[in-house]
Amino acid sequence: MLASLFGARECRALLRARNLMQMATKMYSHIKKSAASNKSFTMAEVKMEMLKRFGIEPGYTQHPKSRDYLLAYQPKLEELPARTMQDSFTSAIIPLSSNPVLQDMYINYTGSVRFGRLLEDMDFFAAWCCHKHLKLPNLPEGVPLPLSIVTILVDRIDFSDVQASGTQDIRLSGHVSWVGTSSMEVVVWLEQMVEEKYQKITRALFLMGARNATNTASAPVNPIQPANEEEKVILASGADRKKQRQILNAQSVFKLEPNAQEESLMYELYKRTTARNTLELNKRILPPNCRWMEDSFQMSTIPSFPEHRNNHNRVFGGFLMRSALEISWAAAFLYCKSRPKLEHISDISFEKPVSVDSFIRMTAYVVYTKMNCVQIMAVADVLDPETGSQVTTSAFNYTFSAPDAASVAEVIPRTYNETMWYIHGRRIFNANRALKS
Template sequence: MSPGLKFIDFSIMPVLLGAGSCRRFLKTRMLRKMTIKHYSSNRRSNSPDNQYSTIAEIKEKMMKSFGLEPGYTTEPKSREELLKYQPKFEDLPARSMQDSFSSAIIPLSTDAVLQDKYINFRGFARLGRLLEDMDLFAAWCCHRHLKVPNLPEGVPLPYSIVTVLVDRIDFTSVSPNGTQDIRLSGHVSWVGSSSMEVVVWLEQVVNEEYQKITRALFLMAARNATNTAAAPVNPIQPANEEEKVILAGGADRKKQRQILSAQSVFKVEPNAEEQSLIYQLYKRTTPVEQTGQQRLLPPNCIWMHDSFQMSTIPSFPEHRNQNNTVFGGFLMRSALEISWATAFLYCKARPQLEHISDISFQKPVSVNSFIKMTAYVVYTKENYLQIMTVAEVLDAYTGSRVTTNAFHYTFSAPDPVTEVLPRSYHDTMWYINGRRKFKASRG
């Protein structure tokens, strides 16, 4: 049993906790139950982690449950026959958060082949690979939440699960070791009519205790079997006061996302403080008594349009999800890795990832696409830099491009970094948006 779990007296736990404490309480209690169950059925095991499925096993279980088979075909097997099993909302029983709670292991300590995929040259685990697994695991928690009572035995689950957005991924000081097991845990924390919020943790044993690497919030959408329309999901019935607080927090986050979206700098003009900042930027970069269009770059500064790095990635069937489109986790990994490279090249020192916010998935990406990833440094302050990475799908025959994703990262550097400045009004809007993201990440 993990250190500390067996000594907790849950009967004296306070009834009402803060949202973060509630998640820790729920996770600790569920892990304790899983551990006790494991030891009662297999006392010969030397490690409680043996009870957990690996992330590869979870992927296999999901494919089987959704009626998907390994192997790629240009014409995927039709799932239209499953539409008749699509339940109505009133037929779906309520679920608790404990129903969707699960844990899994990335077995880096025993699988040398897996290590090669996850490890970097310094011996740490690649964060992009871990984000990929977190996205898959969030879908698994949604799968556990869904329960269709009248579904005949042997009939696949008549749903598709897609990632809508990922929000507020904060990283601790724990640098994940590339040769030690990593544990994922999570559960559905809020539901709408067809959407589910999932909280996912990553942990690794440090000094004989599990320490948190990161935590992320995923907003997932439930779609019908053919991914052509929204599908209803089971409501949540909180099992206790702790779950009530977590559920209320999810509802508050939905409202906050709606407010921030309505106030986006790309929809409404900057506020008074930001308007003043724009004017100050103009004065700093314009020669005295200059009436033309000439701009002047101050010392120790760089124009934003000179700060970017770009890559074009062909996608392949190995990157597909159950909907036969590019897996969102692959896009997350690719975007993070080019963003990290951009930060490294910009500050000329190894950067530290501090925060990820507002990863949006606007359009599906087909598996025969060319994906253009462009990472820009959009804001800097002291030893921090804010990066926005844009993913576009390129049509090789027409040359057209469609923006499918936007990613926002906060990195820190060992020393103060060169200040980035916008030159055009378009760049200035990116600068203001980056400043907002940075302030939110530090808040």
């Protein structure tokens, strides 16, 4: 399956990354046990602690306090000591069982948890793991952290069969699993108490970037020195995922023309939707049990507010992820006419920052269908109300499954541009299935 998408060499790299991640998953309990002495916070405490480390007072101000003076404290790479994965391992609790106010925020109408809310928390928690990894020995006591942490992308999130409740405690755990010069990969685990035992809900991979105090340039981070053989395997897995991301980016259908198999598929789509009468070649025909892609989307325009901000008065990436997931879920529900289950999240990218006073247009397109599954591509555009300009800032890819395959009509592209979206969605869907198997 993967070989037809990327070629034999690239396929081997992807499968090796999958195998290494499976090995690393088994070693999670080792790191967790070794770092058991680390203090566990609630997510509310995590957020307050991060503000404290940044030297930021709670409360909104239209013009944040200048952090220019902190540029003088930015460390050089050679000054930063190596860290182990145990150093960054930490956990936090969302105390749903004892907090009815939180329950109202996290629960949906069926009593299950809102995954969009959890994505927000996971994004924030990934940044917290980065804080635990960072150690600046030359930073004077009392000086705030002269760095900023931003989300670059979310690599992959898979979901277990645990039906997460909106009224039971949820635990987030994680650690930095790989570092570059200024980037950090963080693995985050989400678990919920089920019959007095924590059960896995999901595992997520975040790629975070370190920026200087004014968020105008990259900043170096501590390297990782594996503490044992287990950490060496996890580190190798992170390095392979970096190569995998480079392969997928280089082979993107938005950069390179479709391969021979995909061109054949495009021609088959053309034949299925074109009249055979030569006098009606400009007429498109929708096959039975199919829907045009142009009729298969949902859109909303969202004003952002200070509650959605990060430390630089930019829109928090977790809020964008929640908004994109919820409109994508709605698009899948309305398309299938039945309640869908979220299977995968992959290839979430943040290309440009979003100002806190922006209007955000979120559009979720059904771009591919297979059996009982629906592949959604959501796009976030920032709108300028004065000029009418529109700039794409983020893209999100979700896979949902419907209870019954009969309820999932086949989506059909009508234009060449839609056909590229179709090919892109097909690639993501097939890659997710191959990596999971």
